[in-house]
Amino acid sequence: xxxxLKIVNTSVKRGERxxxxxxxxxxxxxxxxxxxxHVVRGKRDGPRLFVSAAVxxxxxxxxxxxxxxxxxxxLRRLRGTLxxxxxxxxxxxxxxxxxxxxxxxxxxxxPGSERGSLASRVADLFMTEIVANCTHGIDLHTxxxxxxxxxxxxxxxxxxxxERLAKLFGVPVLINSRxxxxxxxxxxxxxxxxxxxxxxxxxxxxxELSISAGVQGxxxxxxxxxxxxxxxxxxxxxxxxxxxxxxxxxxxxxxLRTTAALGARxxxxxxxxMIADPFGEKETGVVAEYGGIVIGRTNLPLVHQGExxxxxxxxxxxxxxAARVEAFQNIHEEGLDTTExxxx
Numbered sequence: 001x002x003x004x005l006k007i008v009n010t011s012v013k014r015g016e017r018x019x020x021x022x023x024x025x026x027x028x029x030x031x032x033x034x035x036x037x038h039v040v041r042g043k044r045d046g047p048r049l050f051v052s053a054a055v056x057x058x059x060x061x062x063x064x065x066x067x068x069x070x071x072x073x074x075l076r077r078l079r080g081t082l083x084x085x086x087x088x089x090x091x092x093x094x095x096x097x098x099x100x101x102x103x104x105x106x107x108x109x110x111p112g113s114e115r116g117s118l119a120s121r122v123a124d125l126f127m128t129e130i131v132a133n134c135t136h137g138i139d140l141h142t143x144x145x146x147x148x149x150x151x152x153x154x155x156x157x158x159x160x161x162x163e164r165l166a167k168l169f170g171v172p173v174l175i176n177s178r179x180x181x182x183x184x185x186x187x188x189x190x191x192x193x194x195x196x197x198x199x200x201x202x203x204x205x206x207x208e209l210s211i212s213a214g215v216q217g218x219x220x221x222x223x224x225x226x227x228x229x230x231x232x233x234x235x236x237x238x239x240x241x242x243x244x245x246x247x248x249x250x251x252x253x254x255x256l257r258t259t260a261a262l263g264a265r266x267x268x269x270x271x272x273x274m275i276a277d278p279f280g281e282k283e284t285g286v287v288a289e290y291g292g293i294v295i296g297r298t299n300l301p302l303v304h305q306g307e308x309x310x311x312x313x314x315x316x317x318x319x320x321x322a323a324r325v326e327a328f329q330n331i332h333e334e335g336l337d338t339t340e341x342x343x344x
Contacts, residue, residue, distance in 0.1 A: 061214065104118070262295075272309070292315065
């Protein structure tokens with residue numbers, strides 16, 4: 001895209017780099033609110049990629065991913081434009097909450113309306129100022145509170161460009177996820193903007209593997225878009241696309257002792273954990289209904305009947321996926337394109 005880039009009435013010229021404050025509805029205390037967006041525009045024209053985080057205000061891994069990404073020296077050779085928004089739902093970040101103050105889920109409020117609810121207005125602003133100015137997008141997420149996700153890419157893999165970028169990202173597991181009504185992915189697709197959704201880690205927690213893999217994944221995508229020079233390293237290995245996935249739920253209420261780790265290979269009828277009362281007088285086993293890879297798991301031992309405990313994805317070749325996941329989980333030992341110290 002070679003036309004001028006203008007966000008909140010500010011023009012960003014080729015070769016410029018700046019932080020813009022997108023005005024948001026102020027707090028009832030009369031305190032001004034803004035959504036910060038950092039724009040890096042290369043000297044040469046090329047794709048325009050947005051990378052967003054904290055659409056759900058308690059999902060923080062993406063905030064750190066963007067901070068590290070913006071400090072990369074490789075951006076000096078950027079072709080095209082990178083627009084990074086570390087906190088889309090600023091209100092939720094302040095309150096450690098997934099939701100906006102009007103109790104709505106921002107990722108169910110797109111494309112929004114400038115005359116709608118608070119969530120709808122924030123969504124409309126993001127679509128107008130960010131998505132409308134971009135050709136591609138990556139949205140960074142985590143699991144919910146007390147629930148962790150194995151690093152994975154979700155997207156409409158029936159779209160050739162989305163599938164190409166998803167495979168370039170470099171995580172071993174891809175989920176062909178249908179687009180939900182009101183989601184940012186749906187609204188971006190309606191605007192002709194292919195978008196990846198990166199899921200990794202747990203809400204309100206930093207996870208080094210999820211963060212470092214996210215930084216590397218974005219770099220891989222930018223190289224695939226020819227926004228950055230190609231790497232001398234071998235390209236990411238071909239990932240595996242899940243045939244389907246579903247949650248194993250608690251059959252009883254009680255205290256959960258887990259025996260299946262995130263990323264573990266499990267077989268049909270294999271035990272995943274035990275649920276007991278506080279005295280250990282009654283115990284119930286948690287059993288996998290089918291074989292696959294654990295891509296999501298609760299981290300809270302206190303569970304109610306019907307609660308989601310383990311998210312298992314099914315593949316045609318589960319042993320190969322398990323081996324790839326194990327290798328991937330050692331990615332921090334192989335060295336990434338960052339000099340950041342690991343978070344422990």
